[in-house]
Amino acid sequence: MEDSEIIALFYERSEQAIVELNRKYGTAVKKTAANILNDRLDVEECANDTYLGVWNTIPPQNPKPLVSYVCRIARNLAAKKYHARRAAKRNSAFDAVLDELEECIPAPVNLEAEYEAKELSAAISRFLGTLSYEDRFFFVRRYFYADSVSDIAAMTQGKSHRISVRLFRTREKLHQYLTEEGLLT
Amino acid sequence: MKREQLFTVIGDIDDRYIAEAFRYAPEAAAASPERKANMKPKRILTLALAAALILALGVTAYASGWFGLSTRMIETEIPDFGSSTPDVTPAPGGFVASNGEADSPEAQASLAWAKAEERYRQADWDWKAVDAWTAQQEDPACEIYHCYNQEMLDTLHGIAEEYGLRLHSEVAYPMTQEQFKQVTGLGDFLRGEDNFWQGHYIFEDGSFKGEGELALEGGRLVFTLQRSRAGVLAPYGMYVRDPVSYDEWQISQDGHSLNLALRQNDTGFDGLIFFHEGEDFITLSYGAQFVPGTPAEFGREGAEAVAACFDFDALCGGEPDLDAVNGRTVAPVKPKEGLMSTADFAETPEYQAASRFHSAYNEYYDARQTDDWFVKGQYMQEYYAPFPTGVEELDAVLQELQGQYALHFPTSVRAINFGSWARPEWLTSLMSYRVPEGATKEDFHLGEATEEETWALLGVENFLRSEESYLASAVAWDTGAWQALIVYGSTSYELCYVPKGSFCPTVRAFLHPGAESWAYETACGEQVSLTVDGEMEYPRFTTPLGLYETDTAYVLLQFPGMCSAADLQLFADNIDFTKFS
Structure with a gap:
């Protein structure tokens, strides 16, 4: 089913919207959550919370593309659950994703003002536009979807080591880009 | 910058790129100008030959048993753990059982159960019904092997019977390191004051699994440690992707032979250590998170430093006593005068x-x-x-x-x-x-x-x-x-x-x-x-x-x-x- 048709079902408040959303993006939602959460039941709960979040926000939202919207909700909910329960459970793989990000943006940035956070996101988006398809794919899969390097290698029929090196170089370029943009001290 | 803030910033990048990365499009990669600019025809041919040679060497090495991983690993396809690209070809790799060589009944049974579990994992479960069913079950295997219904439980018993293995019958969940020592009968096996270990569960035969952290020069390292014993269908094993990418070698430590495997990535590494003594199979796995901000040069020296953190002798033996956790009882005393109930x-x-x-x-x-x-x-x-x-x-x-x-x-x-x-x-x-x-x-x-x-x-x-x-x-x-x-x-x-x-x-x-x-x-x-x-x-x-x-x-x-x-x-x-x- 096309995204527009699924969104139309949400606007009609038809429960079939959730069925179709799960059919089309359920695997992506669970994978995104599973990359962050270590617990099968937590992943299921996160997926359900994601569908609830989509149900509660469409309408009035009319997101395009729908997959980005849904996966962003899943990602945020999974991260929230992860941080809330981290006293009892750790996910070293997810910690590794956060460490890598911290590594390429180590300088203190004042993010208390919301617009500065959005400015940084926009700068990173502009940076992504300068990359090759593959480098951009690797970066987004690793740092938005929190995939492991091995999973990315499986998706792309590539070698983990090569992907790791490409990610490292992309992070170096990002650091340089943000410095030149004046966003890092 | 707070890590959580970074995660949020990345979460707000352009929707187009999030959608673009939903599914890998090899044709888009091939058309990428940057890729075309960097690759010259002669070099492509050379690289292809080199890749084929490396792959051939890797296969040969595995066939001849040069590497320890080969004796433990059963070649099999890695299942799709909910990838967002369901049409991707399952990755080649292998399965390593926690308590046996590749051709042992323990390893074969462990893989059979992992495959069965994968099939059941992909089903849509009514979790309320699962909760209600498991609450009525007295077979300890339900909890230990995560069986959600009678069909799963019957499959589990069938596999154990087919391979002549028993199932674990009791599990204890030590909450503290002190409890772990009491229930395993083991002493300190982790060297170094800043290293940390938490045993998550232990079975009646002394098999256990847990996690910990090592403080190494330049950073902390997270590890998972399993000890398993022969004769039982172990509830956990490990898939290994792209095994040819590992560097493998043996070392002697404290008079024992250890099999080490390591592969590098730009932030660190992921490594394995195998040790087998008597009925005890020890599997140690560890990965990334090392020296943030610099490319990792971990290498064999680093892997051997990991191994040196463990006294593998002290990991073996011990008399398990699950009663130390499961058998604890209420210890009432005579209430002092005025004690409020x-x-x-x-x-x-x-x-x-x-x-x-x-x-x-x-x-x-x-x-x-x-x-x-x-x-x-x-x-x-x-x-x-x-x-x-x-x-x-x-x-x-x-x-x-x-x-x-x-x-x-x-x-x-x-x-x-x-x-x-x-x-x-x-x-x-x-x-x-x-x-x-x-x-x-x-x-x-x-x-x-x-x-x-x-x-x-x-x-x-x-x-x-x-x-x-x-x-x-x-x-x-x-x-x-x-x-x-x-x-x-x-x-x-x-x-x-x-x-x-x-x-x-x-x-x-x-x-x-x-x-x-x-x-x-x-x-x-x-x-x-x-x-x-x-x-x-x-x-x-x-x-x-x-x-x-x-x-x-x-x-x-x-x-x-x-x-x-x-x-x-x-x-x-x-x-x-x-x-x-």
């Missing part, structure tokens, strides 16, 4: 008022939940916002309570949540919070809070007795009442301080107010009254409670959910009640 506490205005509000708040909360997945009636929500609540029906309850009980009601509240000052009104428990519509997650955090500030918020000296516990989260009201989350080993529980004459909204109602309690002499020498509050009545959890009384306050040890009497005693032993006045 939990039943007596239930008669106090402090309990009566607070528990009535706690129940009213949960009923209010439940009435507003409309999702199928939400289970009403658990009474697990907490209210941390200021008073009055601004909600008519809740404030009506408050007014009634204020009229009925002469208590000091709070007017302000502060909170520290996992190392940062936080908005208490967003907390739903000491471990979680909800962001209101229109706000962002970043608004929850109000600045970093040190450990000293956390103790200062409570206005009490450090009362934790075990080095395996720490204060993770705290909420304090202007009445002097407070509630704190204590992490202890692999679990956590709450301590609530209620000055006499004050109202503390996080005092929960007993499910069985007349439930028996017992006097217990804690490790600090003080007596407390303990109750597990009877049997759970689904969906409502019990309210296990430890009660300590001073001249001016009640100190309540609360466990959010169910816990055993023995665990309640363990939690109480961790508190130095002499610190409270």
Whole structure:
């Protein structure tokens, strides 16, 4: 089913919207959550919370593309659950994703003002536009979807080591880009 | 920059790129200008030949048994663990059982069960039905092997029978390192003061699995450690992707031969160590997170440094004694004169008022939940916002309570949540919070809070007795009442301080107010009254409670959910009640 048709079902408040959303993006939602959460039941709960979040926000939202919207909700909910329960459970793989990000943006940035956070996101988006398809794919899969390097290698029929090196170089370029943009001290 | 902030910034990148990365498009990669600019025809041919040569060498090496991994690994396709590109070809690789060489019945059975589990994992489960079914099962294999219905359980037994193996019959979950030693009969096997280990579960034959951290030069390293024994269908194994990418070699350490495997990536590495002695199979796996900000040059030297952190001799043998955890019993003592029982506490205005509000708040909360997945009636929500609540029906309850009980009601509240000052009104428990519509997650955090500030918020000296516990989260009201989350080993529980004459909204109602309690002499020498509050009545959890009384306050040890009497005693032993006045 096309995204527009699924969104139309949400606007009609038809429960079939959730069925179709799960059919089309359920695997992506669970994978995104599973990359962050270590617990099968937590992943299921996160997926359900994601569908609830989509149900509660469409309408009035009319997101395009729908997959980005849904996966962003899943990602945020999974991260929230992860941080809330981290006293009892750790996910070293997810910690590794956060460490890598911290590594390429180590300088203190004042993010208390919301617009500065959005400015940084926009700068990173502009940076992504300068990359090759593959480098951009690797970066987004690793740092938005929190995939492991091995999973990315499986998706792309590539070698983990090569992907790791490409990610490292992309992070170096990002650091340089943000410095030149004046966003890092 | 806070890691969570970085994660959020990345989350707000352009939607187009998120959608673009949903599915890999090789044709897009081939058309990428950057790729074309860097590759020259002659070099492509050379690289292709080199790749083929490396692959051939790798296959040859595996066939000849040069590498330890080959003797443990069964070649098989890696299943798709919910990838967002379901049409991707399953990755080649292998499966390593925790307790046998590749051709052993243990390894073959372990793989067969992993494949069966994968098929069942992909099904859509009715979790309420699963909960109801597992609650009725007496076969310990249900819990140990995560069987959700009779078909799964029958499949499991069938595999065990086919390969002539037994199933694990008992499991213990040690919460602390001290318990782990008691239940395994093992001594210290981890070298180095800054290294940490937490055994998660141990079976009746002494097999166990757990995680830990090593402090190595330049960073900390997370590891998973398994010890398994022959003759049983082990409930856990490991898939290994792209095994040819590992560098493998053997070393001698403390007179033993260890098989090491390592592969590099730009932030670190992922490695394996195999050791086999007698009936004990030891598998150590570890990965990344090393020297942030610099490319990792871990290499064989680093892998051997990991191995050197372990005394593999000390990991073998030992007489398992699951009773050390599972067989702990209630240890009542004669109550000292004047010791308040939990039943007596239930008669106090402090309990009566607070528990009535706690129940009213949960009923209010439940009435507003409309999702199928939400289970009403658990009474697990907490209210941390200021008073009055601004909600008519809740404030009506408050007014009634204020009229009925002469208590000091709070007017302000502060909170520290996992190392940062936080908005208490967003907390739903000491471990979680909800962001209101229109706000962002970043608004929850109000600045970093040190450990000293956390103790200062409570206005009490450090009362934790075990080095395996720490204060993770705290909420304090202007009445002097407070509630704190204590992490202890692999679990956590709450301590609530209620000055006499004050109202503390996080005092929960007993499910069985007349439930028996017992006097217990804690490790600090003080007596407390303990109750597990009877049997759970689904969906409502019990309210296990430890009660300590001073001249001016009640100190309540609360466990959010169910816990055993023995665990309640363990939690109480961790508190130095002499610190409270």
